[in-house]
Amino acid sequence: MSTTTVVNPSVQSETGSPRWFTLQHKLAPYLFVAPFLLIFLTFGLWPIVKSLILAFYATNGPKSNVFVGWNNFRFLFADQSFHRAVWNTVVYAFWSVVLQLPLALGLAMLLNQSWLRGRNFLRLAFFAPNLLGQVFVGVLFSVLFVPQYGLVNRALHALIPGFALDTEWLTNPAWVMPALVLTSLWMYVGFNMIYFLAALQAVDQDQYEAAMMDGANGWQQFRAVTLPGIRPVAVFVLVTATIGSFQLFELPYIMLNNSGGPDNSGLTIVSYLYMNGFMTGDLGYASAVGWVLALGLLAVSLLQMRATGTWKEGKV
Amino acid sequence: MNLFPFGKAALSIFVLTLLAGLWLVAQPAPHKTTTLTYWTFAKPHYEAYQKALPAFEKAHPGVTVDLELVSNTALASRLQAALLANVDVPDLCEVEIGQAGSLFRGPQKDIGFSDLTDRLMQTDASHPVSLYNQMVKARFSPYTSRGRIYGLPHDVHPIQLAYRRDLFAKLGIDPNSLKTWDEFVAAGRRVTVPGERYMIQFSDSDAGLGMEACLLQRGGGYFDPQGHCIMDNETAVQAMHWYVPLVAGKHPIGKDIGGVSSQFLTQAVENGYLLCMLCPDWRCKLIEEDMPRLKGKMALMDLPAAAPGGPVTSTWGGTMLGITKHCKNQELAWELAKYFYTDPAQLEERYRTLEIIPPFKGAWNLPVFQEPHPYWQDQKIGARYIALGPQVPFQYTSPAIVTAKNKLSEAMVACIQYYNIHGETGFEPFIRARLGRSANEVRALLNRDPY
Structure with missing residues (x-):
């Protein structure tokens, strides 16, 4: 930055317009920021403000809006389908995070071992599912989960005696959520593993040596050295994985054939928002759903940061 | 260079941005010659219409129809968004029966489709029977809102x-x-x-x-x-x-x-x-x-x-054809709708391709519906479905x-x-x-x- 603030006297004398130069100098930062600001205000902030306004209207296109006050929110809190969507999303988020993070950390620790042969290949292999789009994964798993002929049932039937070939992963309400959680595990464990891997490599090796000299066993080293060392990353992964889980949309949308699934067992908050906004055309109600989701996410994230002590320490 | 004291990188970005902007501005707007835009979500419909369009365009010199195949899922949200924002709205659009009702929200004046009721009921010396009465009436019910009809049925689907x-x-x-x-x-x-x-x-x-x-x-x-x-x-x-x-x-x-x-x-x-x-x-x-x-x-x-x-x-199932209010040439759109949905030659050809019987009863006596079908043990499947047509709920x-x-x-x-x-x-x-x-x-x- 210092090079940009040095005024070259020769420039002033050559152009003969020191005022223009000063003006240009003052305006330049704003001009550089302006494109981003313009785009952000138009496509970021304005839609957010507009959605807040819409949440208080019954809408049928830009021409016919009727102000309904808090009615959309009142209806929302009494709406059984919304309750179901919230419950499903919370259950999905819980199981995704509870299973995903320990698995990702475990994998990262394993693939961080120097003795492991082919670990670069394994890192790529575990991360690879994340390179595929959710739509592709959704299509793939909806085929794998087909009863009678699907690969999952065939494999489980061969491995577990008594496992029914007819098991309906995507049409039986009891199996829909496990199917979604398993699919997302396959997709995201490798992604979170990369974060943990980077964090593990940043932990000071001297601390392990010191711990070993103090006689700490593997578990003690993990608790006293590894966990504190990766905590900022772990909190980041926890918060982003939770937010990502709450925003679940594409997988159930594809796997459950553009519906909430049997008995709405795969209906998520964002699916419900989409159905109302873009299939029923009720943008006002969809906006209300969106705002409740946003506020819910904010609350959950704050709770998580408080629970992990990050908020207090101001580390994030 | 001295006039730009923020470094070469910043200057390069600035120049590139400027050039890209100028290039975009200098691009001539595509010359649109399309008279009507028609969306359909069914590939077999799309293929059948593609074959039929040259004859329509020949009969209407200067008219071009842009036929677009849009996936059913995308069509519902695209059409909904297009109608809400009044941007990129097609002139004619086929809509799946399960989604049609949601397009009839709001005050009737704000429904995105043109009201076809009067056209359907119209009779004159050359057409003593209205089109409404020539079609299976039950098939209008999914496309009717508050007594007005917004879609022409494509099928009967017994x-x-x-x-x-x-x-x-x-x-x-x-x-x-x-x-x-x-x-x-x-x-x-x-x-x-x-x-x-x-x-x-x-x-x-x-x-x-x-x-x-x-x-x-x-x-x-x-x-x-x-x-x-x-x-x-x-x-x-x-x-x-x-x-x-x-x-x-x-x-x-x-x-x-x-x-x-x-x-x-x-x-x-x-x-x-x-x-x-x-x-x-x-x-x-x-x-x-x-x-x-x-x-x-x-x-x-x-x-x-x-x-x-x-x-x-x-x-089970169904499709309607709607003419959007956005369409500037309603008469021509109606002509195209009738050509696709009531022209006997079109319906005969389409039945051969899709095996879907039309709701236009005037075409039910076409010989094609009496043909035996080897796949179905030589059953005359067209005739069988037509016989069931009037019973459709x-x-x-x-x-x-x-x-x-x-x-x-x-x-x-x-x-x-x-x-x-x-x-x-x-x-x-x-x-x-x-x-x-x-x-x-x-x-x-x-x-x-x-x-």
């Missing part, structure tokens, strides 16, 4: 049963003896072996694959002509009470595998896992293409009646149709879960309460509408 003729013979089932559902279910109980063979493809999770057709056959539905929710009336309760034991409990005879069309369904039918399927006319072609090895082994039979003498068909709609369909599936799954645990004990009161709950949720949604 349902028959497609069955494995060879396996029926082997198992000693005479299809001619299955006149009522009771007779059909009795035969089904005899031949169904859980996990190995099921009498019929009926879904236990999606009301759209079985339950809905049975409900319509019994005269029920989601809404009455005024748009009031009726999915908890006595007909619905009895239909649910009849349907659930077919897919749940100790002796189910129905199973869904592979949905409407998939390699898994093909495998299931070829392996004899499923013996029968509900078969509206649109499904014939799918079956022929998906299961070529079953040529000559499949046949069609009337749907068993709910009660002796009752209708022997129902309906009405199905009224509402802007809450998507929710209503979803709620019926929810109620069905809840009833199945109840039946699996408690059987017949307290089943009917449970159905009544559960359907009532679903219907009330739909009513609450409708009552929210301030228009």
